[in-house]
Amino acid sequence: MSDNIVCHKCNEAITKRMITALGKTWHPEHFLCQHCEEQIVDATFNIQSGEPVCGKCFEERYTNTCAGCQKPILERTICAMSQTWHEDCFCCDGACKRPLANQPFFERDGKAYCKQDYEDLFAARCAKCEKPITDSAVVAMNVKWHRDCFRCNKCENPITTQTFRIDGDKPVCPACN
Secondary structure, eight states, rough: OOOOOOOOTTTBBOOOOOOOEETEEEEEGGGOTTOOOOBBOOSSOETTEEEEOOOOHHHHOOOOOOTOSSBBSSOOEETTTTTTTTTTOOOOOSSSOOOOOTTOOOOOOOEOOOHHHHHHHSSSSTTTTBBOOOOEEETTTTEETTTTTTTTTTTTTOSSSSSEEETEEEEOOGGGG
16 A cells, blocks of 8 residues: 555656645646646635636636626626626715615616615606605696695695695695685
């Protein structure tokens, strides 16, 4: 029985320097990238199908390109809007520019927005308070209103009936009619 350590690549005995990685041993000159077959001399390397891969081949073959910065993604990948992103590059295209990873976002024209910026930029505005309408709206007099904003111009009570009168471009409830 032999106590010789053999090279994973050439199956010959290793008597001097050796590399131990992935549960195997190699002559240093035989520790090669599985794709380009160049010697891996870096202390860090990548693994694919249980075999070593150099950094260059790993970037070319196994990484995605970030849609934001156009650089390879070597860490956590965000997949959104049919593209891949670095976690820090997937940000709101609105005023805040905050990262959108791990939170809901809205897409419009190929751009991503946080809820607040999306509403500020694109939501319908109330005819009375001019704030964004984010839930159901009352459509009256060819404009939209928050339910609480659609009030009688005289008594200030909400108009909940389908009939009302218009007095000087303002709604008036049936009771004040």
